[in-house]
Amino acid sequence: MDPVLEKDPSTETLSFLNKKVSRRDFMKFCTAMSALLALPASFAPRMAEALTNAKKPYLVWLEFQDCAGDTESLLRATKPTVAQIILDILSVDYHETIMAPAGFQAEKSLMDVVKNNKGKYFVVVEGSIPLKDGGVYCCIGGRSAVEIVREVCGNALATIAVGTCAAYGGIPAAQPNPTGAVGVKEAVPNATVINLPGCPMNVENLTACIVHYLTFGSLPLTDKLGRPYFAYGKRIHDNCERRAHFDAGQFVRRWGDEGHRRGWCLYEMGCKGPETFHNCPTIKWNEGTSWPVQAGHGCVGCAEPYFWDKMSPFYKRLPNPPGFGVESTADKVGAGLAVATAAGLLIHGIGRAIFEGKKEEKGGE
Secondary structure, eight states: OOOOOOEETTTTEEEETTEEEOHHHHHHHHHHHHHHTTOOGGGHHHHHHHHHHSOOOEEEEEEOBSOSHHHHHHHTOBTTBHHHIIIIIOEEEEETTTOSOOHHHHHHHHHHHHHHSTTSEEEEEESBEEOGGGGTTSEETTEEHHHHHHHHHHTSSEEEEEHHHHHHOTGGGSTTOTTOEEOHHHHOTTSOEEEEOSSSOOHHHHHHHHHHHHHHSSOOOBOTTSOBHHHHSSBHHHHOTTHHHHHTTOBOOSTTSHHHHTTOBOGGGTOOGGGOBOOHHHHOBTTTTBOTTTTTOOOOOTTSTTHHHHSOSTTSOOSOOTTOHHHHTHHHIIIIIHHHHOOTHIIIIIIHHHHHHHHHHTTOO
């Protein structure tokens, strides 16, 4: 059944499928999606029309080596709610956590979509795929994850890899990677894959990708890592509310110190924001309430490939983030080479911070 958007004179609501959603809330959702996708607000009516008239796309959700964090993120969706996503926007025909069928009936639901809708359905993959020893480290219904993902994703319209495990292998792929865990694109090179890394992914980015497709008939533009630009086009450092403290050389030195209580920059405490691309600072979490850095903990870079190995130790300052020469020369500045090696932000910000840190270590001399 196609969605129908119509005015109800008695209740002044819009009937969006079998749910009752106020016109105001529906247009607020479309306007918010336009903003998230970096589109002008004028696209909201077009988006509303697309969501109203487009046929609900089929979607299957596969889960492999993971912690179920991305499913948890889905279940906590509020704009729209998971019920609205499933009942109004998508035809979710397979999801192990929330589907009614079990056993052979569940697997039949999956294969019915694959066989009857080739090239017309979306796949969401959560978790990494182990390749070592023929993929025996993750099996569902008597089949290995790699066998399932190659059949299901290989015949899909598009695959959305949610979470860092599905995108790049994530924590299961951390050294020494005993199961040979990889992301979806590495397991199925011929599949059309869009990556939404993060631990977990933010469900608003998933919704935006689907809405973009329903509105424009195509997936969002992606970077070289397969991540949509609207969500991963800027460093966390670029939009962080603590950025002004970074520029001023005001850094947290110890957990709970005065700078920490006053919301200063967490760079010296290991924050990986200068090397991580994600829109966490703008969409946040828990209905836009907060996000890790706002709550007082540095970014660990979970949206980046192989972050568990590349970004650790998590509480040690980045040594040389690409594109940030100010950090790469910070130690030299602290050693007294500021005049020869730094200018502008370097002198005022990082140089000053390192100098003050050295003074503290020497007892304030």
